[in-house]
Amino acid sequence: MVLNYIWIAFFVIGFIVALVKLIFFGDVSVFPEIMNGTFDNAKLGFELSLGLTGVMTLWLGIMKIGEKGGAINYLSRIISPLFNKLFPDIPKNHPVHGSMVMNIAANMLGLDNAATPLGLKAMKELQEINPNKEKASNPMIMFLVLNTSGLTIIPISIMAYRALMGAANPSDIFLPILIATFVSTLVGIITVSIFQKINLFCKEILIFLGGITLLMGGLVYGFTLLAASQINVYSSLIANLILFSIIISFIVLGIRKKINIYDAFIEGAKDGFNVAVKIIPFLIAILVAVGVFRASGALDFVMQGLKYLFASAGAGVEWIDALPVALMKPLSGSGARGLMIDTMTMFGADSFAGRLACTFQGATDTTFYILAVYFGSVGIKNTRYAVSAGLISDLAGVIAAIFVAYLFFG
Numbered sequence: 217m218v219l220n221y222i223w224i225a226f227f228v229i230g231f232i233v234a235l236v237k238l239i240f241f242g243d244v245s246v247f248p249e250i251m252n253g254t255f256d257n258a259k260l261g262f263e264l265s266l267g268l269t270g271v272m273t274l275w276l277g278i279m280k281i282g283e284k285g286g287a288i289n290y291l292s293r294i295i296s297p298l299f300n301k302l303f304p305d306i307p308k309n310h311p312v313h314g315s316m317v318m319n320i321a322a323n324m325l326g327l328d329n330a331a332t333p334l335g336l337k338a339m340k341e342l343q344e345i346n347p348n349k350e351k352a353s354n355p356m357i358m359f360l361v362l363n364t365s366g367l368t369i370i371p372i373s374i375m376a377y378r379a380l381m382g383a384a385n386p387s388d389i390f391l392p393i394l395i396a397t398f399v400s401t402l403v404g405i406i407t408v409s410i411f412q413k414i415n416l417f418c419k420e421i422l423i424f425l426g427g428i429t430l431l432m433g434g435l436v437y438g439f440t441l442l443a444a445s446q447i448n449v450y451s452s453l454i455a456n457l458i459l460f461s462i463i464i465s466f467i468v469l470g471i472r473k474k475i476n477i478y479d480a481f482i483e484g485a486k487d488g489f490n491v492a493v494k495i496i497p498f499l500i501a502i503l504v505a506v507g508v509f510r511a512s513g514a515l516d517f518v519m520q521g522l523k524y525l526f527a528s529a530g531a532g533v534e535w536i537d538a539l540p541v542a543l544m545k546p547l548s549g550s551g552a553r554g555l556m557i558d559t560m561t562m563f564g565a566d567s568f569a570g571r572l573a574c575t576f577q578g579a580t581d582t583t584f585y586i587l588a589v590y591f592g593s594v595g596i597k598n599t600r601y602a603v604s605a606g607l608i609s610d611l612a613g614v615i616a617a618i619f620v621a622y623l624f625f626g
Contacts, residue, residue, distance in 0.1 A: 226505035230512035237513060250511045257507035261500035265492055272488035275333035278463055279318070280484025281477055283311060285469030290314075297420045302405070303355040304414070305345075312341035316359055318462075323581075324367050333488060335363055335586075336495075336593050340487075343594035351598040352591060357605065358408045360590055364546075364606040365404035365613070366581030368397050374574050377557060383565035392571075392620040393578035398429075400580050400613030407605045498592025502584055506547045515540065535618050537562075537569035542576040542614045546583035546607065553577065572621040579613035 234250055237243040299306065299313050306312060315338035323331045338359060346353045352360075371393045378386035402425070409416050416422075442450060470477045509515065519540060526533050538559055545552040559573035583606040591599060 223501060223505045226509040229514050230508035233514040233517060234512040246512065250508055253507035253511035254504050257503040258500050261503040262496060265496040265499055269489055269492040272333035272336065272492045273485040274488070276337055276488035277481035277483075277485035278466055279315065279334065279337055280487075281470045281475075281480045282314075282462075282466035283484075284475045284480045285466055285471075285473050287314065287466050287469050298424045301418055301420045302358055302409075302414065305353065306342075306355050307345070310341075310345070312338055312345075312355075315341055316362075320362060320367070323363065331363075332589070335359075335590060337487075339590045339594055343596075348598075349594075350596060352596050352600050352602055354412050356591075356596070357600060357602045358405075358412070360587060360602050361404040361408050361605045361609055362401065363586050363590070364581050364583040365401040365609040366397055366579065367401040368393065368578055371578040374556075374578050377553075378560070378565055378574060381557065381560045381565040381570075383560075383570075385566075388624075389571055389574045389578070392575045392617065392624050395620050396575055396579035396613050396617040399616035400609050403612035404605065404609030407608045411601055411605065495589050495593050498588045499585075502588040503548070506584075509547075515543065518543070534568055535572055535621070538573040538576060541573045542579075542610075542617070545576060545580055546610050547585070549582040549585060552582070568621065568625050571625050572617065575617040575621050576614065579617040580610045583607060583610055 230250065234246045237246045299316070300308055303313075315334060319331050319334040319338050339356065342353065342356050342359065343349065346356065371390065374389065374393065375386045378389065406416065408414075467477060470480065519536065522539065523533050523536050526536065540555045541552050541559065544555050556573045556577045560567075560570040563569040565571075583603070587599065587602060587606065591602075
């Protein structure tokens, strides 16, 4: 229901803004641009889905090996004390615990291509225990918000883009992103817990949050000991080493259990292909709506209004130059990435706006994309408060990013 209203709003607002530009400003190109954008975004949605097929086929095949080899059950036992508190509606030691852990771990390492198929597998398993197949369950919402909050320890791609754009120290946004994304995730957990009346003061959750905080502190301290030129090398090495070690571990466990590794892989790979095909219409729908909103100039209109508003109040407006990235990120990861590069091109990679744009890019994830893909893959129509909780988490990350950017770069 929420997606329905959002989808309609993008089209209606886009049409109204385009009509105003045509009538009052004589912009005869606005409607052709909108129509071209709809075709381009429909094509993009299809191409993204096809591109996702290979990755999903690979990773769901690997996950099936891990599941049959016992790795998923092993992970479930380790994480069950925490997840039993955050996901009280999931049966204890259910295999979905392992899938969710793998997805969250991949997101934390910045391995987006691995995280998506793992997340879709977890969502499919959550749907199997969902009593109402068209309505998002409590566990689905908590899991989705954990994804949309975008907790990332190693922002590899952003540091790579900064290096390409000529930043003197591409890794100088490492700590700001780490702090901002942690705030986003923490607020997301708190928000959903309030909706679901989950007690956050139990020892399991407190130990977990404290442990994550200590782990982050250790990583931050460790990376501060490295030279700037070494951070990208070691972060990329560590992330991919962990990822490949997981693959090898699953295969070894499968051999130990004497399962047919190849047959298990093929079984999981078939599921990956079917899910990728199923999400095509959902992905195209949201991308076309976002394209209309962008091509109409509605986004530019919002930016100018914000600058005027904050300038009139006597507040600084330097951060607004990077704000399009924050506004676009919940809607489109690729769109936000393009805006981040544009900001660095216009203002400089080492400018305040350029650094803040990178911090915005790493602080949260693509809320509407994740919602459309994850819920769409299992046919969820009633998303309940998932959008609100995700956007509250995003807002917390954006606010934290602004304060941290002023602290580090202002």
